[in-house]
Amino acid sequence: MKHKAHMYFWITTILIVLAGGVEHLLFGDTTLDLNVHDTYYVIDHLYVVILSTLVYFTLGLGYYVLYKIGISLNKKLTKVHTVVTVLAVLAYYSLYAYYAIIDAADPMTISNYGALNTELVIIFFAVLLIQPLYFINIIVSLINRKKA
Numbered sequence: 001m002k003h004k005a006h007m008y009f010w011i012t013t014i015l016i017v018l019a020g021g022v023e024h025l026l027f028g029d030t031t032l033d034l035n036v037h038d039t040y041y042v043i044d045h046l047y048v049v050i051l052s053t054l055v056y057f058t059l060g061l062g063y064y065v066l067y068k069i070g071i072s073l074n075k076k077l078t079k080v081h082t083v084v085t086v087l088a089v090l091a092y093y094s095l096y097a098y099y100a101i102i103d104a105a106d107p108m109t110i111s112n113y114g115a116l117n118t119e120l121v122i123i124f125f126a127v128l129l130i131q132p133l134y135f136i137n138i139i140v141s142l143i144n145r146k147k148a
Contacts, residue, residue, distance in 0.1 A: 004067060005082045009060030012086050013053055017091055022051030035117050042051065052089070059085065066138065071145065077137040081130055088127045095119050109123075 023030065030045040066073060090117065099116045 004063070005073075006060040006063035008082050009056050009063065012089050013056040013060065016049060016053050016056060016089060020046065020053075023096075024049070032120070033117065034121060036121065056085075056089075057111050062134070066141075071138070071141055073085050073137050073141045074144075076098060076122070077140070081133045081137065083125055084130045088123050089121050095123075105147055 032043045032045050032048050034041040034043070063073075063078075064120060118121075
């Protein structure tokens with residue numbers, strides 16, 4: 001079986017829904033607090049799950065449509081985009097689990113919050129910066145298709 005990018009995105013979508021749903025059932029209303037300079041963004045974690053589910057499903061749908069149309073994308077660009085975007089979800093939930101274990105040992109630890117916030121912001125910006133690669137890949141593939 002060939003490895004197709006849309007399958008990775010759809011499997012990741014299912015995992016996001018499962019992990020987010022289990023987390024919501026176990027912990028109730030949790031929030032994602034992002035501190036960017038002097039501004040705090042407090043987002044309900046359920047909204048993060050819903051938004052990331054929609055984004056990953058849409059990316060998978062885009063890859064699926066391109067596959068069905070017959071547009072052959074650049075394999076290296078597709079691989080880089082897929083790996084970074086999918087691994088970001090694993091990194092996100094791994095960080096949450098890691099800091100939940102640390103905070104369970106000592107709930108009064110506030111020093112961990114700064115590290116968690118910094119790492120989540122780095123993951124967010126890494127995913128955000130890699131997304132134009134998807135559109136660059138489509139444009140490069142369409143240009144190469146017209147030349148051939």
